[in-house]
Amino acid sequence: MASAYPPFGRKILIWGGGGKTSLGKALSAKLGLPFVELDALHWLPDWEERPADEFKQLVRETLDGMEGGWIVDGQYGGKLGTLTLERADSLIWLRLPWRIIFWRTLRRAIRRARDKNLICGENVESWRLSFLSRESLIYFQIKLLLGGGYKRSIARREQRVRESGGHATIIQLNSARQLDEFYAAHDLVRPPD
Numbered sequence: 001m002a003s004a005y006p007p008f009g010r011k012i013l014i015w016g017g018g019g020k021t022s023l024g025k026a027l028s029a030k031l032g033l034p035f036v037e038l039d040a041l042h043w044l045p046d047w048e049e050r051p052a053d054e055f056k057q058l059v060r061e062t063l064d065g066m067e068g069g070w071i072v073d074g075q076y077g078g079k080l081g082t083l084t085l086e087r088a089d090s091l092i093w094l095r096l097p098w099r100i101i102f103w104r105t106l107r108r109a110i111r112r113a114r115d116k117n118l119i120c121g122e123n124v125e126s127w128r129l130s131f132l133s134r135e136s137l138i139y140f141q142i143k144l145l146l147g148g149g150y151k152r153s154i155a156r157r158e159q160r161v162r163e164s165g166g167h168a169t170i171i172q173l174n175s176a177r178q179l180d181e182f183y184a185a186h187d188l189v190r191p192p193d
């Protein structure tokens with residue numbers, strides 16, 4: 001039976017929200033490609049942001065050093081522009097509804113604050129950072145929805161696709177069901193949370 005999805009290459013960029021990292025790790029395990037989490041390159045210890053020029057150079061060097069292919073999880077369009085998209089031959093865009101993204105972000109924040117596992121390099125979540133800070137992803141998601149930023153964010157990404165030359169195969173997944181179907185169609189195994 002033929003796949004409902006176009007074939008993807010060996011340089012895969014995953015954008016959007018609600019499952020990028022899990023999908024990236026599952027594809028990495030299946031395809032034997034290195035997994036690059038942009039959050040881990042961006043954040044220094046104690047949640048200090050890597051300077052933009054240094055971050056861009058690090059991403060460029062990381063990807064250029066993986067000639068056989070890679071899977072990149074993340075956007076950072078404001079800092080990277082179309083750098084990752086220009087190098088990708090495939091873009092998997094998770095355009096899940098805001099409510100799904102928010103629910104998954106909330107569950108993950110609770111789990112991370114409780115378990116104190118290392119994330120984004122050498123950092124850990126705290127209850128204060130997750131729920132009482134204007135730097136939290138929860139706050140960001142609410143602000144994004146209420147301020148109309150969710151639609152603007154999608155429009156900016158669509159513009160970046162046009163700016164990159166449109167050479168990448170684009171697979172767009174618009175619901176949790178479509179994401180589940182993608183996992184099943186490619187015999188992917190979700191990594192443990």
